[in-house]
Amino acid sequence: MAGQLDLFQGVKLAEPVPKTTVRLGRKAAQIPLRKKQRVAAKRLMEILKELEGKDIYLGSYSAGGGHFWLDNLKLSKLRVDGFRTESDVSCPPSVIVLWGSKGACVRIFTDCLLAVREQEYQNYHHYLLDFWNGFGQCPINGYRSHYACLAVTKFKG
Numbered sequence: 001m002a003g004q005l006d007l008f009q010g011v012k013l014a015e016p017v018p019k020t021t022v023r024l025g026r027k028a029a030q031i032p033l034r035k036k037q038r039v040a041a042k043r044l045m046e047i048l049k050e051l052e053g054k055d056i057y058l059g060s061y062s063a064g065g066g067h068f069w070l071d072n073l074k075l076s077k078l079r080v081d082g083f084r085t086e087s088d089v090s091c092p093p094s095v096i097v098l099w100g101s102k103g104a105c106v107r108i109f110t111d112c113l114l115a116v117r118e119q120e121y122q123n124y125h126h127y128l129l130d131f132w133n134g135f136g137q138c139p140i141n142g143y144r145s146h147y148a149c150l151a152v153t154k155f156k157g
Contacts, residue, residue: 045096057154057155061148061149079098108129132146132147
């Protein structure tokens, strides 16, 4: 019989696409984020390949920029490792580990990465990584803040 489940064969479950719900009065819409996440993760990997072997500084702040969790944490001689949950090489890594000298490391979880922005100043570059977890009243993951930003700074020279 077609369409009937077999008790002895495994069932493949599809992973749902992360969406955020936007509500306006009685109306609601769900916005898929997977494509933006892939583009941002791909751009981040390109930037990190350029920065590998150089000294960088990291700064991190959350919801509205009210306070810094990190400010100018130096990672000397940057090394980058990416860990994928799938064997497909075209799929962006779900965890990126930035290694500095003397065992310093920072893990970046790309499941909430939404955009990568660049700002250039006279003597340094800022790469701003935007992490977005839905709106405050409708988060995708209830255990994370709704917005955070990681600033990667590379001084010229």
